[in-house]
Amino acid sequence: MSDGKENELAQTNEKMSTEQYLKQFHTDFDPVYSMLTDYQCAVMEVETKFRILNNRLSINGEHNPIESIKSRVKEIDSIVRKLEKHHLPITIEAVEENLKDVAGVRVICSFVDDVYRVADSFLAQEDVTLIERKDYIKNPKPSGYRSLHLIIRTPIYTENGKKDMFVEVQMRTIAMDFWASLEHKLRYKKNINPEIAEQLAKELKACAEESVRLDEKMLEIRNRISADAAGSQS
Numbered sequence: 001m002s003d004g005k006e007n008e009l010a011q012t013n014e015k016m017s018t019e020q021y022l023k024q025f026h027t028d029f030d031p032v033y034s035m036l037t038d039y040q041c042a043v044m045e046v047e048t049k050f051r052i053l054n055n056r057l058s059i060n061g062e063h064n065p066i067e068s069i070k071s072r073v074k075e076i077d078s079i080v081r082k083l084e085k086h087h088l089p090i091t092i093e094a095v096e097e098n099l100k101d102v103a104g105v106r107v108i109c110s111f112v113d114d115v116y117r118v119a120d121s122f123l124a125q126e127d128v129t130l131i132e133r134k135d136y137i138k139n140p141k142p143s144g145y146r147s148l149h150l151i152i153r154t155p156i157y158t159e160n161g162k163k164d165m166f167v168e169v170q171m172r173t174i175a176m177d178f179w180a181s182l183e184h185k186l187r188y189k190k191n192i193n194p195e196i197a198e199q200l201a202k203e204l205k206a207c208a209e210e211s212v213r214l215d216e217k218m219l220e221i222r223n224r225i226s227a228d229a230a231g232s233q234s
């Protein structure tokens with residue numbers, strides 16, 4: 001966005017309601033579209049890095065560590081609501097400086113050790129700068145949520161040159177992803193009876209504990225299969 005436009009939005013901030021902000025973002029769409037496209041490019045760059053790692057880490061007869069990759073760019077309405085929640089001005093500058101999860105890439109691995117192996121190789125790349133790491137696998141959230149969260153900064157190359165972008169990477173196993181998808185439904189369900197919600201949250205917590213055991217057992221079995229295969233070759 002040009003400085004003029006940026007100031008224009010900033011000056012009117014105090015007077016506008018959420019609906020007006022949204023209307024303005026939708027009306028003044030060109031710079032917003034350009035910003036969202038930058039985030040889309042950052043998502044593509046990061047996805048490509050993971051796809052390359054998936055190929056490289058599977059040579060020498062190893063399994064592919066990545067099962068699937070899901071990506072998204074946050075919708076403009078959610079961006080505005082998050083800026084408001086944090087009492088930030090509704091400007092593109094404020095988005096780019098403060099919101100680190102506009103571009104999101106979720107990497108699903110089969111096994112827990114793959115999550116760390118892929119994360120280490122990704123973070124070792126010289127154009128990937130780690131900004132923040134939250135290990136909810138080693139320290140699950142009270143809900144039972146497990147994932148490795150990385151906020152990174154990486155460049156994209158546009159027609160105007162290089163631009164560093166924040167990307168949030170969530171890495172987890174298939175079991176963790178299965179759990180998180182269902183729990184997310186409960187978390188965002190409106191008009192649910194509070195008693196039922198509490199009961200379901202308890203059951204989901206128990207499922208999260210089961211899924212820890214499942215991940216551990218699957219890893220152990222995979223290691224025994226590998227050890228047996230190595231033994232029969234020698």
Ligand code: 0O2
Pocket residue numbers: 101134141143144145149179180181183184187
């Ligand atoms: P959505 O709809 O998935 O995008 P912040 O980044 O400021 O929002 P925080 O707590 O610093 O908040 O970030 P954190 O803990 O790294 O979590 C951010 C994202 O992780 C969430 O994004 C969820 O995607 C996921 N997450 C975190 N905790 C849980 C949980 O208990 N259950 C599930 N299912 N997902 C979780 P959003 O924007 O909240 O939601």
